[in-house]
Amino acid sequence: MRTHYPRTPHLPWSPGVAADDVRVTGLSGLRGREVVVTEKLDGENTTLYADGLHARSLDSAHHPSRAWAKALHGRIGHAIPAGWRVCGENMFARHSLAYDDLDSYFYGFSVWDAHGRCLDWDLTVPFLRDLGVPVPRVLWRGVFDARAEKALRTMRLDLTRQEGYVVRTAEGFAAEDFGQRVAKWVRPGHVQTGTHWMHAAVVENRLGPNAALWAVRSGASxxxxxxxxxxxxxxxxxxxxxxxxxxxxxxxxxxxxxxxxxxxxxxxxxxxxxxxxxxxxxxxxxxxxxxxxxxxxxxxxxxxxxxxxxxxxxxxxxxxxxxxxxxxxxxxxxxxxxxxxxxxxxEDARPVEGLRDAFAGLDDDAAARCLAESREAYALGRIGSAEEAVAATWRWRTGGFPKLIQMVGPSGSGKSTFARGLPGVDAYVSLDDLREARGARSDQKANQEVLRTGLGRLDTALAAGGTVVWDATSLNQQQRSLVHTVARRRDALITHAVVLVDEDELVRRNGEREHPVPREVLAAQLHRFGPPYPGQAHRTWYIGASGTVEEEA
Structure with a gap:
């Protein structure tokens, strides 16, 4: 079944309203709801199905500008569920605005299921990404209230490069609610060409460097x-x-x-x-x-x-x-x-199903511990189902175990800054602090004694319960295993906090530190650095140059 994409009503303050356009009758469908504001692209509205595609008109005829979209559909159409539709903008041909840095010639902006319901935005984005389809740039997101309305009314766009913006609710909605949940702002005089683009020679918009990545995502060579x-x-x-x-x-x-x-x-x-x-x-x-x-x-x-x-x-x-x-x-x-x-x-190494859902009601630490222990037990053949996993992890479900956060990364990567900012830490063991207590942070002559002292303090702190941070480079699995031995003896939840910073940025940061390490020492650390893989601790945090956790595995 083919479905005509509805006309998007203009916001009350949209200046680009033509005589045959419609305005939103009221903003009650947006007020009090979380909305997503995306850039409105100057392309051709296009809908993809599992078995075909069309432009806004259901009987749209052949046009050279549609050949690229047809090729894209040939690669991804099989992955669109039967009865679903992907709506977006065909950006191949230049209309009124010229684009020179597109991620793709097709951007998706909504996905509709077999029941005619538009998916939540947070489901739409990963669904389209799995197809290899980008979404328009998000300009703003938040609850639509009087303050948000004022911000949108005064939003400044580069009208030589941007046609406008579209507001939609972040949550999904039924087709009959479209006129209340979606609205647009369009620049004045947005149609500036004397001859309609459909009747003129096709002038291609230009792709940017990221288009090579999106092409691969969509299945292209x-x-x-x-x-x-x-x-x-x-x-x-x-x-x-x-x-x-x-x-x-x-x-x-x-x-x-x-x-x-x-x-x-x-x-x-x-x-x-x-x-x-x-x-x-x-x-x-x-x-x-x-x-x-x-x-x-x-x-x-x-x-x-x-x-x-x-x-x-x-x-x-x-x-x-x-x-x-x-x-x-x-x-x-x-x-x-x-x-x-x-x-x-x-072919026989398939993960057990339903494991994450089995621990969904637990607090974060207990869920991470039970999930990790269950996965390892499954890998060893000790359990075979989510039900057995629940039974096998009963003693960790209360979260009544000590927690170890082991920092991992070269000197100057930001480990100590991250560690010192963690809430709820009961003990902090830093090998640099131990060296400084002996006389100098840079003194490596007594490393074995410093390590023994640090491991002893770690053992004592974990035995007392609570959360303990181990702050050292922990560059390879051998160094990390010494700490793991102590943590396992105390039945602790082990979290790797891995700091991954680009080498140039690491060199810059090291030069600005109060206690920089010699360049040759840093180079040797980078050469030896082998970040841990997910699964080598109960939980792994990957921390980027921002100094925040950018992925939890």
Missing amino acids: ADAEALAAAVGVPGGDAAALGRLEAAGATGDARLAGVLAALLHGTRRAWLAPKLAPLLGMPLARRVGDLVGLHPALHRPYPDADRRTGLLRMAYAADLGVLHAVARATAPTAGAREQVEWSALHA
Whole structure:
């Protein structure tokens, strides 16, 4: 069934109202509700279904500007559920405004389910991202009240580059409520061309560097040179990229696999902080973990332990994507054979269903502990269902256990600043403070004695209960394991707080510290740094250059 997209009413203060346009009859449908304000793009309204597409007119004929959207639909149409529709803007042809930095030639702005209901905005964005479709830029979000109305009335736009904005409720709504839940502001004289764009020669808008990333998300062939330029990482293995088989059909899973294949020779600890400003920490971390984990699939592994090992890997990476990257980068026929053998075992390494829901009613610490313990028990074959997981974790459900937060990261990355700002900390163990108490923070001669003293204080603090912070570089698994031994003895929840900061920023910060480390020491730390993977602690926080937790795994 094809559905005509309704006409969006103008806000009372919208100056770009034509004679045949409609105005919103009142703002009661917006007042008191959370709204999202997005940039209004100057394109052609287009709707995609599982089995076809059309412009605003249901019988829209062929036009050269629609060929790109048809190609996109050919890649993603299969992923749109039957009866659903994706509505957006076809930006291929220039209308009244020229665009020179588009992420894609198609932007989605709403998704409608089989019952004719528009999805919540926070469901719309990830749904479209999984298809490889970006959304218009969000200009403002908040509760629509008198203050918000005043802010929108006085919002300044660059009218040479922006057509206007659209306001919609963040929550979903039924089709019959569209006129009350969506409204727009359009610049005056927004149609400025003498000849309608449909009857003129097609002039293409221009794509920006991020378009290479969105093209991969949508299932298009990867352009190694364009991708390397987009992420700012020179070089890359174009040959491995050419050998990559389907690594996730669409969305971030596919992009992570493509980037990992292209950049598989890059140092993992350097990669995630480099990509995070562009991709966001969760996706950047996944790319780095794929780069770090995939070589293990090239080597022989005891078959009796494969399921356990693969399930542990699955906490950090999608196993299908991981095996696709390993195939593409296999250095020998023997390594590729090992990957294929591992892939057969991976078919039986499916995570247990319903585990997170089983602990949804617990507080954050107890839920994290029970989830982690259940996943490990499942990997070891001790439980086989969510019901068994609940029974196996009864002693941690109250949260009555000590908590360890172990800082991880090179000197100067911001570990101590983050740690000192944590609320509810009962004890703080810093190896730098212990060295300073002995005479000098930079004195490394008595490291073993300082470490023994620190571990003793950690043991005493955990035995007393509460939350304890361990502040040291903890650069590799061996260093972290010494602390884990103490924490396990005291039955503590272990949280890794991993600080991932780009190397250039790290050097700059180190130069501004009260106690900077020598450049050669910092370089050695960066060389040794191996960030922990998800699953190597009960919970992992990934902290970016902002100094805040950007992902919890």
